[in-house]
Amino acid sequence: xxxxxxxxxxxxxxxxxxxxxxxxxxxxxxxxxxxxxxxxxxxxxxxxxxxxxxxxxxxxxxxxxxxxxxxxxxxxxxxxxxxxxxxxxxxxxxxxxxxxxxxxxxxxxxxxxxxxxxxxxxxxxxxxxxxxxxxxxxxxxxxxxxxxxxxxxxxxxxxxxxxxxxxxxxxxxxxxxxxxxxxxxxxxxxxxxxxxxxxxxxxxxxxxxxxxxxxxxxxxxxxxxxxxxxxxxxxxxxxxxxxxxxxxxxxxxxxxxxxxxxxxxxxxxxxxxxxxxxxxxxxxxxxxxxxxxxxxxxxxxx
Amino acid sequence: xxxxxxxxxxxxxxxxxxxxxxxxxxxxxxxxxxxxxxxxxxxxxxxxxxxxxxxxxxxxxxxxxxxxxxxxxxxxxxxxxxxxxxxxxxxxxxxxxxxxxxxxxxxxxxxxxxxxxxxxxxxxxxxxxxxxxxxxxxxxxxxxxxxxxxxxxxxxxxxxxxxxxxxxxxxxxxxxxxxxxxxxxxxxxxxxxxxxxxxxxxxxxxxxxxxxxxxxxxxxxxxxxxxxxxxxxxxxxxxxxxxxxxxxxxxxxxxxxxxxxxxxxxxxxxxxxxxxxxxx
Numbered sequence: 001x002x003x004x005x006x007x008x009x010x011x012x013x014x015x016x017x018x019x020x021x022x023x024x025x026x027x028x029x030x031x032x033x034x035x036x037x038x039x040x041x042x043x044x045x046x047x048x049x050x051x052x053x054x055x056x057x058x059x060x061x062x063x064x065x066x067x068x069x070x071x072x073x074x075x076x077x078x079x080x081x082x083x084x085x086x087x088x089x090x091x092x093x094x095x096x097x098x099x100x101x102x103x104x105x106x107x108x109x110x111x112x113x114x115x116x117x118x119x120x121x122x123x124x125x126x127x128x129x130x131x132x133x134x135x136x137x138x139x140x141x142x143x144x145x146x147x148x149x150x151x152x153x154x155x156x157x158x159x160x161x162x163x164x165x166x167x168x169x170x171x172x173x174x175x176x177x178x179x180x181x182x183x184x185x186x187x188x189x190x191x192x193x194x195x196x197x198x199x200x201x202x203x204x205x206x207x208x209x210x211x212x213x214x215x216x217x218x219x220x221x222x223x224x225x226x227x228x229x230x231x232x233x234x235x236x237x238x239x240x241x242x243x244x245x246x247x248x249x250x251x252x253x254x255x256x257x258x259x260x261x262x263x264x265x266x267x268x269x270x271x272x273x274x275x276x277x278x279x280x281x282x283x284x285x286x287x288x289x290x291x292x293x294x295x296x297x298x299x300x301x302x
Numbered sequence: 303x304x305x306x307x308x309x310x311x312x313x314x315x316x317x318x319x320x321x322x323x324x325x326x327x328x329x330x331x332x333x334x335x336x337x338x339x340x341x342x343x344x345x346x347x348x349x350x351x352x353x354x355x356x357x358x359x360x361x362x363x364x365x366x367x368x369x370x371x372x373x374x375x376x377x378x379x380x381x382x383x384x385x386x387x388x389x390x391x392x393x394x395x396x397x398x399x400x401x402x403x404x405x406x407x408x409x410x411x412x413x414x415x416x417x418x419x420x421x422x423x424x425x426x427x428x429x430x431x432x433x434x435x436x437x438x439x440x441x442x443x444x445x446x447x448x449x450x451x452x453x454x455x456x457x458x459x460x461x462x463x464x465x466x467x468x469x470x471x472x473x474x475x476x477x478x479x480x481x482x483x484x485x486x487x488x489x490x491x492x493x494x495x496x497x498x499x500x501x502x503x504x505x506x507x508x509x510x511x512x513x514x515x516x517x518x519x520x521x522x523x524x525x526x527x528x529x530x531x532x533x534x535x536x537x538x539x540x541x542x543x544x545x546x547x548x549x550x551x552x553x554x555x556x557x558x559x560x561x562x563x564x565x566x567x568x569x570x571x572x573x574x575x576x577x578x579x580x581x582x
Contacts, residue, residue: 057365
């Protein structure tokens, strides 16, 4: 895998492709599955203080443009983190624990458990678009956003990654979380969306609206990574509509040091991870690049 | 030189899974518990294969997983529905022809049997849905297909045995009273059959599958079609993990070779994971 190695905050990854937190990781068996699929790190499903059952079905709608989901942060609760981290480490992989909470205190509680469990990094989900009281609802106040990151940094001796969604004020949000001490940014989350069955005349999701992922959001995500990279020298993980090695390279050229994906797995199965990693490797070789480092942010050159 | 298509080939939208509106074009009451629905899909949909399933959404009710019981090209699917919970009781009692419902699918992996083989189908209750799809798909004739179908009461059978025969399979009915061909459980009927088959396909309650796997001495390729709580159907939510395995029922199943899931079928956690629901 020479030449594919990359680094996000201080975590060394054997290649830049990992799963995004939307994908499955709520059980040790799902970690085995991702490890077999060849990810370079495990990102858990966003964990909260207590288990959440999430919304009732329909919670997901396959569309031409991507996937629309409103799972409602269903997860087994933070107490599951010990087993998840342990299993990830048994596979020799770094484990990034994605987490959120209803307020700063809850997030600190969840983060401290993740640190205690041995997480290699914490990914703060500050941008879930469809669960009231969490994510975007909570962090639209910049002071709260700053407070969350500062507080988590103060109790965590591990890198803190902040996951932000698209917004007109992304640069401002990025500025706040970077200033508060984030070690890396994960860009972007799903975008709010809705699908209506025109014959029935009602929104399909039980929650009515949800988060859109997949092809439709890829160019938006590339733009976000490009914009933030231009302003800040922080490490970025690109997420949004990665289906092929080309989408991944696009992110890296825009300024990401690694990428995450989830929606492509539904399209193409777990083999998509290896396919993308192989594609990146072939591309680097064919184009005469010796490492990922060489192409990070090259789209910004004159 | 590396190119997009030689490394990566797009199979279709979302692995050929779609959301489609569907019109109820026929509803046949089969017995006091079962109804057969024919839905016409109004949007693009991929041809389903057994034992794939759909998420069926009746507006105002929770979407539920439903095995596909048949496909009439180019755009009609059949559903074999047992009334159990809220949604299925609504379907049985009140859903009328011409209603519009939502369908997500086809979900799960096709598991096609070798052609020109002899098939033994073992079904219990609503588990007959996938079996009906197999019978149609493999164009059953009485010499190559035998279906053992069990229900608790003979009064639940209604015209279902005739339906199975009309589709081309022989049928043995099993129930706990004297109104069926065999009194007892599906496994009791199985042990009276003196015939060789290339495939045995079992679909029904987990206890029935356990009985069959532990008591049957038959050789041949054994396929089990499992049931679990499916919420998203695309492997996103993790709710249908088969205990002790890496399989998600909704993307790796619902049909499995018995040897791949035998430990899970007999694990105690299986029953626990079923808590709350199932294919209604």
